Amino acid sequence: MEIKMRSLQGIPLAGKKVLLRPDINSPLDPVSKKIINDERIVKTIPVIRELLDGGAAIAIIAHQGDTLDYQNLVDLQEHAIRISELLGTNVEYIDDVCGPAAIDRIQRLKAGEIIILGNLRYLSEEVSTFEKDVKLDAAAYTKTWEVRKLAPLFDLYVNEAFSAAHRNSPSMVAFQELLPTAAGPLLFQEYEALSKVLHGAVKPTVFVLGGAKISDAYGMMKTVLANGTADTILTSGLTGLVMLYASGIDVGEKTVQFLKDKDLLGFVNDSKEYLRDFPGKIVMPVDVAYEQNHQRAEMDIKEMPKDTLYLDIGQKTIQLYTKILSEAKTIFANGPAGVYENPLFETGTRGLWQAIADSAAYSVIGGGDTISSASRFIDMQKISYVCTGGGAMIRFMSGKKLPLIVAMEKAYERDHKNTN
Numbered sequence: 001m002e003i004k005m006r007s008l009q010g011i012p013l014a015g016k017k018v019l020l021r022p023d024i025n026s027p028l029d030p031v032s033k034k035i036i037n038d039e040r041i042v043k044t045i046p047v048i049r050e051l052l053d054g055g056a057a058i059a060i061i062a063h064q065g066d067t068l069d070y071q072n073l074v075d076l077q078e079h080a081i082r083i084s085e086l087l088g089t090n091v092e093y094i095d096d097v098c099g100p101a102a103i104d105r106i107q108r109l110k111a112g113e114i115i116i117l118g119n120l121r122y123l124s125e126e127v128s129t130f131e132k133d134v135k136l137d138a139a140a141y142t143k144t145w146e147v148r149k150l151a152p153l154f155d156l157y158v159n160e161a162f163s164a165a166h167r168n169s170p171s172m173v174a175f176q177e178l179l180p181t182a183a184g185p186l187l188f189q190e191y192e193a194l195s196k197v198l199h200g201a202v203k204p205t206v207f208v209l210g211g212a213k214i215s216d217a218y219g220m221m222k223t224v225l226a227n228g229t230a231d232t233i234l235t236s237g238l239t240g241l242v243m244l245y246a247s248g249i250d251v252g253e254k255t256v257q258f259l260k261d262k263d264l265l266g267f268v269n270d271s272k273e274y275l276r277d278f279p280g281k282i283v284m285p286v287d288v289a290y291e292q293n294h295q296r297a298e299m300d301i302k303e304m305p306k307d308t309l310y311l312d313i314g315q316k317t318i319q320l321y322t323k324i325l326s327e328a329k330t331i332f333a334n335g336p337a338g339v340y341e342n343p344l345f346e347t348g349t350r351g352l353w354q355a356i357a358d359s360a361a362y363s364v365i366g367g368g369d370t371i372s373s374a375s376r377f378i379d380m381q382k383i384s385y386v387c388t389g390g391g392a393m394i395r396f397m398s399g400k401k402l403p404l405i406v407a408m409e410k411a412y413e414r415d416h417k418n419t420n
Contacts, residue, residue: 013054211335252305
């Protein structure tokens with residue numbers, strides 16, 4: 001499968017100023033605001049080394065948090081420190097995105113130097129609400145303050161942010177309109193790994209969908225069932241509870257109220273449709289876990305309801321899902337099975353991640369909570385590919401064209417034509 005994005009191979013880098021856009025948005029401790037998982041930062045190191053080895057000067061633009069994720073909206077000072085440690089060379093942080101301080105430092109940037117500019121989300125042009133409400137295309141984004149100020153200072157734009165590929169923001173789609181453009185190695189790897197599942201999976205293919213953000217699961221479930229990508233979907237977390245409720249199981253007033261408060265009952269009709277149209281393809285929990293007298297307790301689905309919340313799948317479900325996973329040839333997983341942060345309810349998440357790690361199947365997992373929970377319980381080296389993306393990964397698996405990919409392909413066609 002041809003990927004219409006230009007790689008860094010063959011591009012002269014010596015003496016060039018490169019604007020690098022990775023995704024190093026990282027989970028933070030809610031109290032200390034310190035980075036607690038640096039997976040995305042670590043995966044950015046190879047492209048930085050490649051640019052440095054080629055003799056480039058590098059300015060990094062990236063984001064942390066958002067208006068919808070305000071508790072994680074902090075500066076990138078710690079990111080700079082962490083990259084410095086991983087590279088073994090100094091990375092300077094400039095607490096300015098595209099104002100006078102940033103411009104002055106970029107103009108003085110020399111080959112072999114690296115700087116990180118301020119959090120992109122400090123700019124209204126880069127927050128998700130701007131994207132949602134203003135609705136500009138890539139050409140219109142070239143008129144934004146950020147792009148007008150930064151683009152003239154650089155010789156090359158490199159994107160390494162597949163995990164933000166679903167974002168139609170200036171830093172993701174506009175610099176390609178003005179600068180020679182290349183994709184970093186991670187962007188190619190993410191694209192190829194997901195394409196292998198979506199277009200060339202060895203059968204049977206099992207999807208494992210859990211977590212609390214069930215819009216992700218429902219964003220792709222119908223597509224992967226209808227086009228035959230998924231042979232079986234194992235549900236857990238809130239997706240599993242909604243499926244049980246839709247199937248006619250009385251999950252109890254407390255759970256129904258919880259789903260209502262989280263605005264999740266809207267997925268019930270979708271669930272009924274999928275269960276009807278794809279019989280036998282969607283597997284639901286057969287038992288659940290809950291808290292009783294400060295201890296973990298489990299019960300079969302046929303014993304529901306109980307005046308409680310169900311915070312994990314039970315042992316029978318773990319055994320059932322483990323058997324199905326052991327027979328799979330391709331596995332795609334997104335979302336933990338339960339409230340794994342609580343030791344009482346980590347059993348399901350631990351069990352499913354271990355089953356995936358033990359499987360001989362080609363396995364791909366991705367998403368913030370997915371990676372955080374899996375790295376807690378298993379050796380991540382046993383997963384075939386760990387995708388940094390969450391929202392981008394889900395949209396890709398749904399067959400939707402991602403704004404970043406559109407922009408990169410457009411730049412590829414232009415640059416390819418100019419070099420021939």
